[in-house]
Amino acid sequence: xxxxxxxxxxxxxxxxxxxxxxxxxxxxxxxxxxxxxxxxxxxxxxxxxxxxxxxxxxxxxxxxxxxxxxxxxxxxxxxxxxxxxxxxxxxxxxxxxxxxxxxxxxxxxxxxxxxxxxxxxxxxxxxxx
Amino acid sequence: xxxxxxxxxxxxxxxxxxxxxxxxxxxxxxxxxxxxxxxxxxxxxxxxxxxxxxxxxxxxxxxxxxxxxxxxxxxxxxxxxxxxxxxxxxxxxxxxxxxxxxxxxxxxxxxxxxxxxxxxxxxxxxxxxxxxxxxxxxxxxxxxxxxxxxxxxxxxxxxxxxxxxxxxxxxxxxxxxxxxxxxxxxxxxxxxxxxxxxxxxxxxxxxxxxxxxxxxxxxxxxxxxxxxxxxxxxxxxxxxxxxxxxxxxxxxxxxxxxxxxxxxxxxxxxxxxxxxxxxxxxxxxxxxxxxxxxxxxxxxxxxxxxxxxxxxxxxxxxxxxxxxxxxxxxxxxxxxxxxxxxxxxxxxxxxxxxxxxxxxxxxxxxxxxxxxxxxxxxxxxxxxxxxxxxxxxxxxxxxxxxxxxxxxxxxxxxxxxxxxxxxxxxxxxxxxxxxxxxxxxxxxxxxxxxxxxxxxxxxxxxxxxxxxxxxxxxxxxxxxxxxxxxxxxxxxxxxxxxxxxxxxxxxxxxxxxxxxxxxxxxxxxxxxxxxxxxxxxxxxxxxxxxxxxxxxxxxxxxxxxxxxxxxxxxxxxxxxxxxxxxxxxxxxxxxxxxxxxxxxxxxxxxxxxxx
Numbered sequence: 001x002x003x004x005x006x007x008x009x010x011x012x013x014x015x016x017x018x019x020x021x022x023x024x025x026x027x028x029x030x031x032x033x034x035x036x037x038x039x040x041x042x043x044x045x046x047x048x049x050x051x052x053x054x055x056x057x058x059x060x061x062x063x064x065x066x067x068x069x070x071x072x073x074x075x076x077x078x079x080x081x082x083x084x085x086x087x088x089x090x091x092x093x094x095x096x097x098x099x100x101x102x103x104x105x106x107x108x109x110x111x112x113x114x115x116x117x118x119x120x121x122x123x124x125x126x127x128x129x
Numbered sequence: 130x131x132x133x134x135x136x137x138x139x140x141x142x143x144x145x146x147x148x149x150x151x152x153x154x155x156x157x158x159x160x161x162x163x164x165x166x167x168x169x170x171x172x173x174x175x176x177x178x179x180x181x182x183x184x185x186x187x188x189x190x191x192x193x194x195x196x197x198x199x200x201x202x203x204x205x206x207x208x209x210x211x212x213x214x215x216x217x218x219x220x221x222x223x224x225x226x227x228x229x230x231x232x233x234x235x236x237x238x239x240x241x242x243x244x245x246x247x248x249x250x251x252x253x254x255x256x257x258x259x260x261x262x263x264x265x266x267x268x269x270x271x272x273x274x275x276x277x278x279x280x281x282x283x284x285x286x287x288x289x290x291x292x293x294x295x296x297x298x299x300x301x302x303x304x305x306x307x308x309x310x311x312x313x314x315x316x317x318x319x320x321x322x323x324x325x326x327x328x329x330x331x332x333x334x335x336x337x338x339x340x341x342x343x344x345x346x347x348x349x350x351x352x353x354x355x356x357x358x359x360x361x362x363x364x365x366x367x368x369x370x371x372x373x374x375x376x377x378x379x380x381x382x383x384x385x386x387x388x389x390x391x392x393x394x395x396x397x398x399x400x401x402x403x404x405x406x407x408x409x410x411x412x413x414x415x416x417x418x419x420x421x422x423x424x425x426x427x428x429x430x431x432x433x434x435x436x437x438x439x440x441x442x443x444x445x446x447x448x449x450x451x452x453x454x455x456x457x458x459x460x461x462x463x464x465x466x467x468x469x470x471x472x473x474x475x476x477x478x479x480x481x482x483x484x485x486x487x488x489x490x491x492x493x494x495x496x497x498x499x500x501x502x503x504x505x506x507x508x509x510x511x512x513x514x515x516x517x518x519x520x521x522x523x524x525x526x527x528x529x530x531x532x533x534x535x536x537x538x539x540x541x542x543x544x545x546x547x548x549x550x551x552x553x554x555x556x557x558x559x560x561x562x563x564x565x566x567x568x569x570x571x572x573x574x575x576x577x578x579x580x581x582x583x584x585x586x587x588x589x590x591x592x593x594x595x596x597x598x599x600x601x602x603x604x605x606x607x608x609x610x611x612x613x614x615x616x617x618x619x620x621x622x623x624x625x626x627x628x629x630x631x632x633x634x635x636x637x638x639x640x641x642x643x644x645x646x647x648x649x650x651x652x653x654x655x656x657x658x659x660x661x662x663x664x665x666x667x668x669x670x671x672x673x674x675x676x677x678x679x680x681x682x683x684x685x686x687x688x689x690x691x692x693x694x695x696x697x698x699x700x701x702x703x704x705x706x707x708x709x710x711x712x713x714x715x716x717x718x719x720x721x722x723x724x725x726x727x728x729x730x731x732x733x734x735x736x737x738x739x740x
Contacts, residue, residue: 030270034234034298036333087601087623094601094620122599123233124625124638 010069011038012116017077019043024099025076027106031113037070037120039113062091070120074113081112085119094119097128131157132198135186136517136727137179139205139502141170141545142686144178147527147714147724148186148197154735159714159728161721162186169448171205171498173505180510194510201517201727202506204499209445209546212489212570213437214577215390215406216470235372236297236310240329240339241289242349245322245376251276256284261326261374263291265317270296274303281306289328291374293317311372321378325350330372340375341367350377366481390486391429393438395461398422406434410463410486417461426458426490434488445492460491460547462566462664464656469580480580487574489657491547491565521551521561523726526733528682529553530725531711539678540711540722541665542685543658543693545569550665562668566657568687574653579641589628589635590650594691596629597643598622607647654693659700666706675701681708688719 012032016025025041032039064073065084075082075093082093097112099105108128115125136147146162162185168174179202183194243259248268254260264273273296277287290310292300297312309330314320327349329337339345343364347357360375367373390406393413397420404416406428417423428435438458446453464487469480499516507514517523521540528540536557542549545568551561568591576587596604601617604627626637626646639646666675681701683694694710701708710719717725 030299033302034295036234036298085601088617088620089602090617119623122624125621125623 008069009038011040012070012072012074012120013040013042013064013068014074014076014113015042015064017075021076021078021099024081024105024109027109028074028076028081028113028116031110031115032074032117033113034110035114035117035121037117062086062088062093072116072119074116076109081109083112083116083119087119095125133190133192133196134728134731135183135197135200136523136724136729136731137182137200137202138520138523138721138723138727139170139175139179139203140166140685140723142166143720144175144182145721145724146182146186147721147728148183148190148192149728149732150190151732154732156728156732158190159725160186160189161717161724162189163720171448171502173502175502176506176509179506195512197510197512199731200506200510200512200514201731202499202503202514203520203523203723203727204516204518205520209441209448209492211437211441211444211546212487212566212573213433214466214468214485214487214573215433216468216483216485232295232297232311232313232372234295234298235312235330236290236292236299236301237307237330238332239309240327240349241309242325242327243286243288245291245320245324245326247322248273248276250322251280254280254285257286259286259288261289261291261328262287263317263320263322264293264300266293270294270299271303274300277308278303278305289326289374291317291320291328309372311374314374321376324376324378326374326376328372328374333371336369336371337367337373340364340373341370346375349375362481391432391435393429393434393461393488394427395420396424396426398424406432406486406488409484410465413461413463413486413488417463423459423461424457426461437488438490441490441492449498456492458490459493460563460565462489462564462570462657462661463487464489464566464570464574464660466574466578466656468577485577487570487577489546489566489570491563493563517727518730519559519561520723521549522553522559523730524684524722525551525553525559525726526729527713527722527724527726528684528711530714530729531682532715533707534680534682534711537679539666539669539681541662541681541683541697542722543567543661543683543687544685545687548658548661548665550662550669552669560669562665564661564665564668566661568658570657571653574657575650578649578653579639579646586628586635586637589630590637590646591653592690593628593630595626595637595643595646597626598624605643607643651692651696654690654696655700658693659696662697662700675704675706678704678706681706682711682719683709684711684713684719684722686720 014025014028029039062084065071065086071086073084080099081097083095085094088094111126111128118125132151134149134151138145144164144166149159150157162182164178164181167178187194243261245263246260248262248264280287289308291314292312293314295313297310301310309328311328329340331337341364343357343361346360392403392405395402399421402416402420404413428438442456443453445456466485466487467482468485470483503514503516525540536553536555538553540551548564548567551559553559572587572591575590576584581587594607596606598604603611603613605611626643627634628637688710698709713721713725
């Protein structure tokens with residue numbers, strides 16, 4: 001596992017890879033917050049370049065989840081919203097939500113955030129459609 | 130001389146064949162076939178299913194159907210059963226008085242008491258007064274929190290909030306003074322303004338305390354003794370919730386009332402008696418017992434039970450080409466149950482547990498037109514077809530091929546609509562009985578008690594065990610065992626309950642726990658099937674003493690139920706009865722009893738029996 005500057009503590013890391021998707025990432029935060037789980041928004045500057053590169057190449061997004069003490073991480077970028085879990089032993093995201101770049105993205109992002117939190121809580125996920 | 134003889138049992142769901150090679154009157158080899166029954170049992174439409182079932186068996190002996198020498202079909206028992214449910218209590222709210230639902234994530238903690246006011250009319254709120262704010266979906270949570278904080282700063286006390294959107298925690302986290310918030314209230318526009326109101330939110334893992342206690346509500350609103358009695362159904366409906374709102378409206382009224390569910394008229398051998406359905410199953414069954422052997426049963430027109438009794442009568446009349454008035458209902462079974470029903474006048478799909486009675490009826494008449502079917506089949510196949518014998522008697526002959534059984538033997542066939550039993554005495558005589566209440570009634574009770582919309586889900590719960598997907602790599606079975614997988618499971622299954630259907634798992638979307646579903650399923654089987662088995666034993670008993678029986682075997686498709694065999698064994702063991710699923714010909718399990726009986730009966734007629 002590569003070293004990171006990830007802070008200690010129980011929270012779901014939300015890695016924002018594309019600053020243009022800040023609004024979407026904020027709504028992911030709101031979804032996690034509504035479920036009562038701590039979270040922390042991270043940008044590229046928070047993590048090592050190697051880890052960022054891995055995540056961007058979709059080869060090791062699950063590493064973020066492994067480094068989170070809650071075992072779940074969210075990546076927001078051009079590929080949409082990806083939820084990674086250390087419950088999954090391969091490197092694929094557990095859930096992926098494509099963005100439509102319309103008004104439906106924010107409510108969808110909130111539900112994605114709720115689902116990320118519900119994985120931590122061991123509750124069934126909500127249907128995003 | 131070598132002969133190929135087939136016994137064919139046409140059941141409601143499946144058509145089963147026992148095909149034997151008979152040489153000089155001795156059975157050399159026997160194979161089985163099975164196919165779905167086509168059409169209603171006893172009609173010409175059955176022929177297609179009979180062909181398929183016979184072909185299934187014939188293929189195993191590398192034979193063609195036209196090589197068979199004789200086909201013996203069963204004299205189908207002319208029994209039809211049906212069921213209905215009457216809810217006998219209901220909770221009605223006139224005006225808006227109660228919101229007691231369980232959003233996943235209410236905000237805050239504790240109790241807030243004040244007057245309801247819309248956030249849209251925030252400008253009209255008065256200083257030094259306490260309010261519960263009503264927030265519709267035109268506000269976002271940041272705005273709501275900001276407005277509440279501003280109101281508080283001006284001396285207006287906001288004690289709680291009722292919110293339409295799923296924003297309870299988000300609002301709460303942004304407040305300078307914390308209040309309880311109930312969110313996800315769909316019918317927010319129906320919440321009255323200017324009324325005394327209490328909002329309660331309990332800590333995670335706990336349920337509300339004040340609003341589920343009638344004296345708690347009385348304390349909050351200063352109710353009189355009469356009013357406290359009136360709000361009892363509210364408190365009852367809120368028990369177990371994590372959050373709730375109660376609003377006192379001047380003309381508001383909550384009623385728990387008994388619904389007139391009509392009467393059942395039982396015309397029996399000893400007495401003709403009338404019983405009100407809303408008195409419950411125990412009273413109904415006592416009345417059935419007092420009436421003696423039932424000659425006929427009718428129900429009040431316009432009720433579910435009355436409609437069901439006429440439906441089953443008309444179905445049989447149609448099938449047997451008789452007048453409906455000539456078809457008589459011969460048995461009745463009633464079961465008490467508690468079902469979740471949406472509270473009348475609710476604001477957020479609140480449910481209240483209401484009493485209900487499930488009633489099953491059975492109608493029996495003279496022979497179905499099996500001769501007609503036999504003749505048509507003979508013409509179609511070009512081989513001799515005969516009626517082999519009465520279903521129940523054939524079933525016991527087949528059941529006796531189960532290792533470890535002997536006469537006297539009671540055979541039970543639990544079908545979809547009726548429970549059929551046949552006692553084989555030591556002298557070879559038989560006594561069949563047919564009882565109302567069987568598999569479909571169990572399905573109905575499971576569906577009603579779990580509040581399921583889709584009857585197929587209830588049917589699946591009845592038939593298969595359930596499990597919980599605890600991680601992407603393991604599930605926990607309902608008996609506590611854990612099963613691991615090397616490949617990750619579908620993430621959609623995560624944390625859900627699943628029904629372990631052999632053809633693929635089915636997600637069970639419910640807030641009920643696995644333990645509760647399992648309990649409801651087993652209770653339904655206990656209330657209907659086990660009780661019916663005991664009723665059947667009493668009916669065929671000469672002394673009304675169950676200890677006189679030694680062997681009881683279950684036959685038919687429903688015996689394949691994954692837990693029923695063990696439940697029956699357990700229940701009857703206390704009477705010293707050896708019971709369990711049959712194993713026909715020591716190979717077929719509980720299937721093929723009647724078909725095998727038809728084949729063996731032929732041999733017994735010619736050779737004096739093979740056992």
